[in-house]
Amino acid sequence: MSARLNRARGDHSWHRLFWWTLSALAACASDVSHAQSAVTLYGIIDTGVEYVTNVGPHKSSSVHMPSLTASLPSLWGLRGKEDLGGGLSAVFVLESGFAPAQGSLNQGGRLFGRQAYVGLASQWGTVTLGRQYSQIFWAALTGDTLAPNIYAAADLDPYLTQPRVDNSITYTFTSSGLTAAATYSFGRDAVDSAPAGGCAGQSPTDWRACKAMSAMLKYDSGKWGVAAAFDRNYGGGGTGSPLPLSSQTDTRALIDGYVKFGTATFGAGFQHRINHGEQTPTVFDATSNYWWLGGSYFPRPDIALDAQFGHITVSSNDSGGSVIAARAMYFFSKSTAVYVTAGHVFNQRNANFSIDGGVIPPTSTPLAGVDQTGAMVGIRHLF
Structure with missing residues (x-):
């Protein structure tokens, strides 16, 4: 009982x-x-057919559909904001990258591999936590008139179009066109393989392993703008990684800007990089200088013409190169456009930059010292 x-x-x-x-x-x-809240669904579907020369040891040609980017990378996402009162808001972004030709996920197969963060925003700035872009990404957008187009000066440093870090905290303050921001990652990656630049994520035993930090200062008036950024990755990825040891660092400093004249926009930028990791089996501690200039022009509201040139010099063994790229686009509407784009990379004796920024290396990589040409016809839709 x-x-x-x-x-x-x-x-x-x-x-x-x-x-x-x-x-x-x-x-x-x-x-x-x-409470006042809103969630927005947005996305891009962009793909086409491309032709690339001098692929691999046999210098063969390839006709295929890209998976990483076209005129823009294909993605979908959710963006939300809730008014909490007193000037405070909750914000979040979940963004997924995918390959339209296969319907598969990019960014190492992550569901929200492009961005996944939540935070609070007020008049004093915004603090967000999660997987986020390095600040050098936002700075590079200021003066880059063509990337992330599949052919662009950024093919000489693809990092600038995709520098994301896991386990990160970001502070951003914007006022009257001026933006100051900083990001710190407790472990920048735990998904990508070591050869792809992945790291072991957050380490309980090594305070430097796989950490990352970046900062940006930018001013944008709408007619002209300028930005500067600093980005540093710490090693710890182990054997096969570009930065095997946590004592090794890869550091970039960038400055760029743009100016508008009527329907024309001109942009330029310069980046200095010091990489204490392993560049190739025989090249260590490489210092490089990379610069680009380009322009975009609308002869009519429904036609856009873009062109860009970039050049990189590496401190050792003739490992630099140049890229020239162009694109013509016709807009059926604000959401739908068709385009044709082409590019050519000039490799120095020991360089093997690929013009094909639309696939994961080494799929279209040429032999060292071999130039490469790419051309593509595509369509994109924004929603």
């Missing part, structure tokens, strides 16, 4: 707790319903 009574009392207490919890959730839901 005593056991049954105690069990009955326990069941009664559990039911009271259950209904109290439901009531609390209902009250919270009622409060949330009065």
